Amino acid sequence: xxxxxxxxxxxxxxxxxxxxxxxxxxxxxxxxxxxxxxxxxxxxxxxxxxxxxxxxxxxxxxxxxxxxxxxxxxxxxxxxxxxxxxxxxxxxxxxxxxxxxxxxxxxxxxxxxxxxxxxxxxxxxxxxxxxxxxxxxxxxxxxxxxxxxxxxxxxxxxxxxxxxxxxxxxxxxxxxxxxxxxxxxxxxxxxxxxxxxxxxxxxxxxxxxxxxxxxxxxxxxxxxxxxxxxxxxxxxxxxxxxxxxxxxxxxxxxxxxxxxxxxxxxxxxxxxxxxxxxxxxxxxxxxxxxxxxxxxxxxxxxxxxxxxxxxxxxxxxxxxxxxxxxxxxxxxxxxxxxxxxxxxxxxxxxxxxxxxxxxxxxxxxxxxxxxxxxxxxxxxxxxxxxxxxxxxxxxxx
Ligand SMILES: C[S@@+](CC[C@H](N)C(=O)[O-])C[C@H]1O[C@@H](n2cnc3c(N)ncnc32)[C@H](O)[C@@H]1O
Numbered sequence: 001x002x003x004x005x006x007x008x009x010x011x012x013x014x015x016x017x018x019x020x021x022x023x024x025x026x027x028x029x030x031x032x033x034x035x036x037x038x039x040x041x042x043x044x045x046x047x048x049x050x051x052x053x054x055x056x057x058x059x060x061x062x063x064x065x066x067x068x069x070x071x072x073x074x075x076x077x078x079x080x081x082x083x084x085x086x087x088x089x090x091x092x093x094x095x096x097x098x099x100x101x102x103x104x105x106x107x108x109x110x111x112x113x114x115x116x117x118x119x120x121x122x123x124x125x126x127x128x129x130x131x132x133x134x135x136x137x138x139x140x141x142x143x144x145x146x147x148x149x150x151x152x153x154x155x156x157x158x159x160x161x162x163x164x165x166x167x168x169x170x171x172x173x174x175x176x177x178x179x180x181x182x183x184x185x186x187x188x189x190x191x192x193x194x195x196x197x198x199x200x201x202x203x204x205x206x207x208x209x210x211x212x213x214x215x216x217x218x219x220x221x222x223x224x225x226x227x228x229x230x231x232x233x234x235x236x237x238x239x240x241x242x243x244x245x246x247x248x249x250x251x252x253x254x255x256x257x258x259x260x261x262x263x264x265x266x267x268x269x270x271x272x273x274x275x276x277x278x279x280x281x282x283x284x285x286x287x288x289x290x291x292x293x294x295x296x297x298x299x300x301x302x303x304x305x306x307x308x309x310x311x312x313x314x315x316x317x318x319x320x321x322x323x324x325x326x327x328x329x330x331x332x333x334x335x336x337x338x339x340x341x342x343x344x345x346x347x348x349x350x351x352x353x354x355x356x357x358x359x360x361x362x363x364x365x366x367x368x369x370x371x372x373x374x375x376x377x378x379x380x381x382x383x384x385x386x387x388x389x390x391x392x393x394x395x396x397x
Pocket of ligand 1: 193194195196197198199200220221222223226248249250251263264265266267270273291
């Protein structure tokens with residue numbers, strides 16, 4: 001449904017300032033040609049000394065800062081109009097999901113559903129994955145007492161934060177009609193590329209099912225030992241009808257399509273294989289957290305001046321190589337018709353590989369400037385990214 005911005009912001013603000021029915025709101029993404037102060041803002045009502053205030057949590061992808069304000073219409077309307085492209089508002093009887101298109105139109109989706117309001121002030125970040133869930137024991141993240149093993153805590157948090165980004169993106173894509181509404185007859189299909197011990201694969205399966213999203217999940221890893229171990233775990237958990245594993249190279253996998261492609265730390269150019277697979281499989285959504293980068297670094301033999309001032313330091317050359325790799329991947333995805341964001345999905349203390357490429361297929365035609373920038377960067381550095389070679393149909397050359 002398309003409405004004027006003023007109308008939808010008015011409607012959303014009215015829900016947000018209503019102390020007895022407002023549950024939460026999330027502002028994320030960026031409107032075309034607008035800058036936002038931070039990556040995401042979460043709003044929720046909190047009870048402080050008997051009055052209901054609005055708690056605003058600003059997140060820049062690294063840290064979250066929280067402040068409480070009086071819920072007034074003017075401030076909330078200003079906030080909604082501060083450059084965010086996705087606005088989700090939940091109230092006790094349903095939700096309102098707004099997507100602002102490139103042309104500045106507001107597309108609104110309403111859902112009737114019961115949400116529970118909590119005015120708890122010092123709310124701890126709720127865990128998505130219950131540490132006593134049997135799958136965490138089976139995959140080796142939790143021990144028999146249902147406690148997360150200290151050696152696996154970082155992986156557990158990475159998987160949780162990955163899900164925290166996957167779920168709202170998925171819900172927004174379903175609301176916007178970019179992904180069909182999953183049903184038992186037509187579940188959401190997800191492929192995890194380079195799944196390894198399948199912590200993320202199982203977590204995605206279990207969590208999405210727990211929130212009522214029927215799924216069919218496939219994990220791909222070149223190692224037969226991973227496939228055998230993971231299929232055995234699926235059998236032990238009684239879920240092998242909806243999750244399965246294959247021992248295959250990503251580049252030659254027999255998996256044909258998936259609505260959603262995910263990859264967490266697939267090594268070096270395996271990340272490029274994962275992205276290329278998702279593009280040719282026409283995946284609607286991909287969340288890819290790259291791992292080590294060697295491909296471009298190996299090609300950075302001569303720096304175009306004045307970049308020699310930076311690349312003469314090995315450490316900086318390496319970091320620049322990482323940045324070039326991921327920005328060229330993002331650029332290629334834009335050219336392939338995806339809306340792309342590059343975000344930090346978890347604090348650097350849990351993994352130095354904490355960048356994520358999140359892409360939603362919009363089929364928007366590539367802008368000439370995007371192609372030109374891509375070509376210019378490659379020409380200046382004398383590099384050809386592995387991903388370009390894996391996407392010959394893009395015809396960049
Ligand atoms: C660093 S591990 C990450 C595993 C898992 N995604 C996680 O985050 O725990 C990378 C995995 O990718 C797999 N892998 C690397 N290259 C691959 C390729 N070309 N095709 C399939 N799997 C690959 C490896 O066998 C390994 O299990």
